[in-house]
Amino acid sequence: MRKKRLRSERITAKDVANELGISAMTVSRALNNRPYVDEETRTRVQQVAKGLGYSPDHIARSLATRKTHTIGVVLPEIAHSFFPEAIRGIEEVTYQRGYHLILTHSAEDAEREKDAIRTLESKRVDGILISTAQTMEDYRIYKQLVKSGVQLVFFDRCVWGIGASCVSIDDEESAKQITEHLIGHGYTKIAHLSGPQRVSIGKARLRGYRRAIEGNGLLYREDFVIESGFHERGGYEAMNRLLDLSPSRRPQAVVAINDPSAFGAMKAIAERGLRIPQDVAIVGFSDDIRSELMPTPLTTVRQPAYELGKRAAQQLLAQIEGKSKPLTQSVVKADLVIRRSCGCNS
Amino acid sequence: MRKKRLRSERITAKDVANELGISAMTVSRALNNRPYVDEETRTRVQQVAKGLGYSPDHIARSLATRKTHTIGVVLPEIAHSFFPEAIRGIEEVTYQRGYHLILTHSAEDAEREKDAIRTLESKRVDGILISTAQTMEDYRIYKQLVKSGVQLVFFDRCVWGIGASCVSIDDEESAKQITEHLIGHGYTKIAHLSGPQRVSIGKARLRGYRRAIEGNGLLYREDFVIESGFHERGGYEAMNRLLDLSPSRRPQAVVAINDPSAFGAMKAIAERGLRIPQDVAIVGFSDDIRSELMPTPLTTVRQPAYELGKRAAQQLLAQIEGKSKPLTQSVVKADLVIRRSCGCNS
DNA sequence: TTGTACGCGTTATCAA
DNA sequence: TTGATAACGCGTACAA
Numbered sequence: 220m221r222k223k224r225l226r227s228e229r230i231t232a233k234d235v236a237n238e239l240g241i242s243a244m245t246v247s248r249a250l251n252n253r254p255y256v257d258e259e260t261r262t263r264v265q266q267v268a269k270g271l272g273y274s275p276d277h278i279a280r281s282l283a284t285r286k287t288h289t290i291g292v293v294l295p296e297i298a299h300s301f302f303p304e305a306i307r308g309i310e311e312v313t314y315q316r317g318y319h320l321i322l323t324h325s326a327e328d329a330e331r332e333k334d335a336i337r338t339l340e341s342k343r344v345d346g347i348l349i350s351t352a353q354t355m356e357d358y359r360i361y362k363q364l365v366k367s368g369v370q371l372v373f374f375d376r377c378v379w380g381i382g383a384s385c386v387s388i389d390d391e392e393s394a395k396q397i398t399e400h401l402i403g404h405g406y407t408k409i410a411h412l413s414g415p416q417r418v419s420i421g422k423a424r425l426r427g428y429r430r431a432i433e434g435n436g437l438l439y440r441e442d443f444v445i446e447s448g449f450h451e452r453g454g455y456e457a458m459n460r461l462l463d464l465s466p467s468r469r470p471q472a473v474v475a476i477n478d479p480s481a482f483g484a485m486k487a488i489a490e491r492g493l494r495i496p497q498d499v500a501i502v503g504f505s506d507d508i509r510s511e512l513m514p515t516p517l518t519t520v521r522q523p524a525y526e527l528g529k530r531a532a533q534q535l536l537a538q539i540e541g542k543s544k545p546l547t548q549s550v551v552k553a554d555l556v557i558r559r560s561c562g563c564n565s
Numbered sequence: 566m567r568k569k570r571l572r573s574e575r576i577t578a579k580d581v582a583n584e585l586g587i588s589a590m591t592v593s594r595a596l597n598n599r600p601y602v603d604e605e606t607r608t609r610v611q612q613v614a615k616g617l618g619y620s621p622d623h624i625a626r627s628l629a630t631r632k633t634h635t636i637g638v639v640l641p642e643i644a645h646s647f648f649p650e651a652i653r654g655i656e657e658v659t660y661q662r663g664y665h666l667i668l669t670h671s672a673e674d675a676e677r678e679k680d681a682i683r684t685l686e687s688k689r690v691d692g693i694l695i696s697t698a699q700t701m702e703d704y705r706i707y708k709q710l711v712k713s714g715v716q717l718v719f720f721d722r723c724v725w726g727i728g729a730s731c732v733s734i735d736d737e738e739s740a741k742q743i744t745e746h747l748i749g750h751g752y753t754k755i756a757h758l759s760g761p762q763r764v765s766i767g768k769a770r771l772r773g774y775r776r777a778i779e780g781n782g783l784l785y786r787e788d789f790v791i792e793s794g795f796h797e798r799g800g801y802e803a804m805n806r807l808l809d810l811s812p813s814r815r816p817q818a819v820v821a822i823n824d825p826s827a828f829g830a831m832k833a834i835a836e837r838g839l840r841i842p843q844d845v846a847i848v849g850f851s852d853d854i855r856s857e858l859m860p861t862p863l864t865t866v867r868q869p870a871y872e873l874g875k876r877a878a879q880q881l882l883a884q885i886e887g888k889s890k891p892l893t894q895s896v897v898k899a900d901l902v903i904r905r906s907c908g909c910n911s
Numbered sequence: 912t913t914g915t916a917c918g919c920g921t922t923a924t925c926a927a
Numbered sequence: 928t929t930g931a932t933a934a935c936g937c938g939t940a941c942a943a
Contacts, residue, residue: 231919243921256928276689277687278628279921282625297656298649306643321668338665343623367618591912624936628919629939630937
């Protein structure tokens with residue numbers, strides 16, 4: 220009498236078992252296609268399970284098996300074009316392999332990122348993909364994670380030296396390439412609007428720029444490297460500082476840390492009545508969707524976000540399933556997209 | 566001897582309890598800030614828990630409480646600007662209220678959507694937010710979901726008549742508004758590049774267009790409504806069919822189902838050597854990031870995706886926590902963004 | 912204020 | 928080939 224609650228009760232394996240007069244264990248074996256089940260029994264179980272509308276409880280299963288078939292993703296931002304594409308790549312791989320995705324968002328905030336990581340740990344995800352927040356400086360939480368046995372793969376924005384894998388664009392090489400592309404077209408006075416030096420891509424792109432300059436017999440000048448950050452505003456301000464130099468000291472070309480920063484710089488250049496690329500050439504990094512639609516289309520580096528997401532997910536699943544060492548560094552090659560802003564195709 | 570496994574064992578509430586010589590129950594009470602715990606005990610428990618690196622197992626907790634504090638999100642696509650913004654809105658609300666997000670992606674495929682829904686149900690999410698795939702025609706799965714007690718809120722692309730809430734843009738009203746904006750500027754021959762009529766927004770925008778036409782004493786012509794679908798390609802082809810009409814029968818203005826469709830149409834117009842808006846005016850729908858950067862910037866309807874996501878999440882949480890009836894219809898107002906392509910600001 | 916017994920739904924293990 | 932029993936780690940309901 221007491222047991223017969225409303226029909227909103229969920230159907231369990233036991234219900235299916237009772238219906239057939241067998242044990243829950245056999246139901247479990249039958250439905251999970253395990254051996255040691257009579258084929259006729261299996262068929263009947265499957266039919267009854269379907270008839271009753273049974274759906275296995277993943278929560279209970281996870282508690283018993285200590286596997287959730289779920290991976291956590293921690294992103295510093297969601298809305299702009301790079302990360303959505305990366306998510307698509309991640310999702311493609313995980314869906315196909317039967318894993319699910321818990322998405323968290325740090326909003327570039329270190330505390331929120333730690334919070335997200337702790338939550339994912341509590342949710343017992345099988346592994347975590349992280350692209351770190353810019354403000355993240357305390358790496359202890361990553362080390363704890365690795366120590367506690369959660370598989371961890373960084374992507375795009377990596378943290379080194381803590382024994383975790385990383386999948387990233389070859390930022391240094393790409394920055395070197397695009398800078399050399401300018402050098403190859405005769406520019407000798409080339410400035411760099413740099414990213415924050417705490418962030419790995421900021422450092423890597425600066426190194427690439429510097430290697431291109433010094434490797435081609437040009438002079439590396441500290442006053443030609445101005446930190447602009449990742450946004451349009453910073454690019455605008457940094458470019459104005461360069462343009463405040465006397466015309467003879469000004470750069471002929473600029474390598475921006477990314478496309479938004481380049482957009483800001485282009486605005487500053489236009490406001491002074493200067494022409495792109497005749498007076499100042501400029502190149503970006505990331506192939507923002509707007510780059511091709513600028514008054515002067517922007518030469519840039521295309522970052523294969525989708526590919527990056529796929530690779531990161533593949534690496535993580537390989538680690539989870541014990542098929543890969545947890546310390547692989549994978550680099551995805553980026554391509555130059557030559558447009559008019561660099562004055563290289565005339 | 567047997568019990569002492571490797572140190573990769575997870576710390577449980579019992580470990581913390583043993584360390585202090587108390588029961589696991591007291592640990593649970595202390596850590597969850599429940600009453601009936603001596604304040605000194607509570608403090609000591611918290612210290613030891615932290616010291617041991619204890620993190621509560623949400624899987625076990627969920628099994629015991631029948632609550633996962635997790636909501637599932639089903640999206641037809643991930644990469645383009647609308648959904649990432651919506652996710653951001655959803656995430657903002659859920660994060661703040663202590664809920665987590667499982668993200669799934671149907672890739673506009675009905676089978677994959679059903680799969681996602683079944684998975685989320687097995688994962689015992691507390692509720693689901695869905696934006697349906699274009700190919701989804703079998704609504705039984707939604708009805709089952711509602712019946713089995715999972716809270717359900719549709720957003721942006723809704724399914725009616727199955728007793729679930731919906732949060733959407735007021736598509737009909739917005740389409741009417743933008744069409745009337747053209748009428749108000751003297752256009753009388755206005756065509757519509759329509760969306761698929763299976764999808765609710767396709768139908769709603771057509772109704773809005775039609776109401777504007779008929780409500781202002783103009784003639785509604787079937788041959789001025791051409792299905793273009795949601796993509797650039799379809800817009801291009803549909804527009805070409807309109808331009809194949811003899812010049813005297815051609816429309817003077819076009820209301821496209823969305824911005825990508827409008828981009829395709831603009832390409833078709835330009836290829837024939839016609840000018841926008843002088844020869845053919847055009848308006849879009851969705852405020853794609855590229856719209857403002859077109860050779861002739863596109864007049865469009867801005868869809869507040871972030872706001873929509875927030876509202877949908879709020880509605881879902883209200884239902885989960887029993888504070889709202891599971892059948893609310895909420896409409897988010899969209900704004901016109903007037904640019905040059907409609908020839909309305911000269 | 913604290914502890915004990917049990918259940919949540921599944922699977923692992925070992926016995927039948 | 929099948930079943931009984933005991934986990935998995937927590938919270939609920941009650942007893943102490």
